[in-house]
Amino acid sequence: MSEAALSIKSVDKIYEGRGKGPVHAVKNLDMNVQRGEIVALLGSSGCGKTSTLRMIAGFEEVTHGDIVLEGRRVNQMPPARRNVAMAFEGYSLYPPLTVRDNIAFALKSARSSAKDVQRSVADVAHILEIEPVLDRYPSSISGGEQQRASLARALVRQADLYLLDEPMGQLEPRLRAVLRGRLKSLLVDRRMTAIFVTHDQTEANALADRVAVMEGGVLQQFASQKDLRERPTNLFVATFVGEPPMNVFESKVVNGDRVRFAIDGGPTFDFADSDIPPSVRAAIGRRDKVVVGVRPHALRLGAGSGNARIVSNQWLGDQSHLAMEVAGKLMVAVSHAPIPAEVGDRLQFGVSASDLHVFDVSTSAALSHGLEAA
Amino acid sequence: MANLEIRSVSKEFKTGKVLDRISLAADNGEIVAVFGPSGSGKTVLLRLIAGVEQPDEGTILLGGRDVTDQAPERRGVGMAFQNFALFPHMSAFDNVASALTAHKTPPESVRAKVEKIAALLKIEHVLGHAPRELSNGQKQRTALARALVAEPKILLLDDPLRNVDAKLRYEMRLELPSLLKASGSTVLYVTQDYKEAMALGDRIAVLSDRDFAQIARPAEIYGRPATINVASLFGDPTINLIPVEPLASSTGPKIGIGGAALSLPPGYGHVTGKLGVLGLRAENIVVEDTASQESVPVEVVAVTPLNERTLLLLRTDDGREILASEAGMNEAPRRHGPAFARFDPEAILLFDPASGRRIAPQSA
């Protein structure tokens, strides 16, 4: 079993506020990253992901708790001594050096021959498609090129850990898709342990082995993409992961001979006893109110006990996004074929038991996912 | 309301020409999405129509009247800016009301109109706050309210959802079309997100390389893009572009990919013997375990699960990389290794490499 390359133990980060009071940016974080693993810190702005990355890098002090890198406690160690390579926003290129020299600078202490250094620089520049700008100065290249150069500078080093802050934020979608694949291959081939921060789920999904979803300074769930999507631990993760977001509704539940979910102000879904396994029924227990969720792709259109008015029908080239008015909210269904319906039409819809997620109304914790208890 | 027309408008800055004799006509009440990569001049176009910048040449007509030389405050246009541009020293209420106070509207009328639009955009409870106290989503709605409150004939929206978080952006993408239609204004909606353009626009004007590459309905732009550039800008993942040379054969035009000979629809018979670029969208490629008549042997090199789709990176025998996309999340995800790729010949696009323009198949 591979050792933990990075261990975050009960870490808190509190910023002393000026006039506004202290900000508790990271709350009691526990996380282990294995060697060779690629981890994404995913969340909206202010969730604590950047503070966490900066603490690992050494740019911020840890208020409580420990950061352990390769078995060494590094809380007091300055960033330069941690053997960590970084590509951070604001950690920009040195203006008086060309891009090539900037990247090579990172290898200064590596004691390789000049030829090896040039070769490493050329390799990483090729992967990130910045060969044309190698001999230009940072002020004369575009934002996207600067970002890739900064990334190259981090990746060319041999380090225990690679920390990337929104590595492709400045790039347009076309380039992003291409570079993602190459970056992933590079990280995997060289068995690099990497942690990157992003607010873009597609990026997190494409690059990471496991994703840590954070919100309000608290780690919500740290799991593979598959688990986050199919078995979210709470309502936040369920509605955060996945585009478009999961449709959720408060509902009364009757857990008797049949299992009935009556959405407040909306349709009722009846399931026979045989449709819902005992483990799920046990998880729902004696509750009479729950929150039910169903992903947009899982809605069955055209038949079922639901009936709603269509508010919008958008065809996006390879998929259809249909929005319907249910229980005072907009419910979204996605289909990979155009849906022949007009705004204002009514459409029937249904959901099968295997696609239903159930959450507790007060704690938001997941109770069941489809045919399995949480 | 009014229609909007720009004729042969050009604009040049010290850094170079940004717009080169472009023309566009929007009908009364139409929503035209202006789409293009960053730096393509979309914001400049809006500023020219609003009147805060002057074109070097060309005419701008609003409601049939030539307004090219008219000051912005006379044009009767509503505008929402990318970074909101709210007045920091005024409350949200005063920000929205500023579009009415210029015309000496009586205070009761101002209050009524502001409250009505605020209710529609769900910001009635924050009207008393200063902009810095509002969340991004609230700022964006306040900026929209300011643009809409005077019921302008022409509405210019400069990427209003850009600085708003993903979830809110999606919600607004669903709500905006009906809101805009209800206002009755003719709308120019600038965006860098092709899905937003397709979702919101009655027509899309694709701005790239200083001119409109194509102005058409969304389905047309996606299904029959005018150039390679337009084809690459629409679609996620980006369209596969493969250099090919169609050859005539007894069974019609054929192309060679990865060692296999694949049929093209007969309509492409007129381009045999010439170099071309094949455009193939990822969702139109089917990956199977067994060979069939028109399939290409490939190796599945990478499998990336994305939003309710699986992306497959395929490599042909001659080293070409092709992206294919399968709908749904497979229970048993495709493994790496040999497979076969097949596509529907009717779904392909063919482009002329020299001009970048699409070659239309000729009917028999």
Added chain:
Amino acid sequence: MEHMSLPERVVRGVLIALIVLFFLFPIFWIFLMSFQTNEDILRIPPSLFFTPSLSNYSALITGKLVSTAGTLDIAFMKNLWNSVLLSTASVVIALILGVPAAYAFARFKFRLGEDIAFTLLSFRFAPPLLVLLPLSLYFQQLGLTDTYIGLIWVYQLIALPLILWIVRGYFEDLSPDIEYAYRVAGHSWWRTFTRIAIPLAGPGIAAAGLLAFIFCWNNFVFALILASAEKQPVTVGALAFVTASGIQYGQIAAAIVLSVAPTLALALYAQRYLVEGLSLGAVKG
């Protein structure tokens, strides 16, 4: 922020104390002197301990100096009033002229704009002595010598460039989109200027005005040459204490304290704005 070790902090403290002492000591000494009689001041060796007396201040305020040679009339209060009048009026006029000009420079890119702006700034660089001779000739011809109007006009050389440069920087920092939004909403460019640009650049305008006030107040040469005793500000008025019967150090010290007090108070009160205003234009972008 990195931690400083204790020895580093001690050394830092000592160095700061030395620098502060170096700059503030003369002011401190003059403050002491203002409460001493001439005899105390001239005593050798100088002593920190003495009986404080308010005679210097009362002499200034009442306008009468009683000395061994007789009673002298001192016009110090008049000088103080002149300083206030000249500085305030100059700054007000410079603001009225300079703020719209700064806006024009910031917003309207016209040919030679940068060159004109720099020329105007260069007036600050020129040593006043350079222009004084020709100026005094012109003033005599125009009948402007020894008039408030003449002095206020000349003071524009001090105040106007300052205001132009500082306020232009503030206008340039304002996002043009905000002004566009107001114009598109239906307001004329004048209303946009008065309701949007000026309020938002307010701190900058205040800082520039403050700075200009301080520089005008401190001016010596223009007033010395172009004004007579009745219109002279405090900077020149202090010369009166060099009398035939000897230099009245005590009164000079008291005069200095009274002269410096208003601007010192203003500067302390608004120091944050002044630092901001001073660094603008120095670093672009």
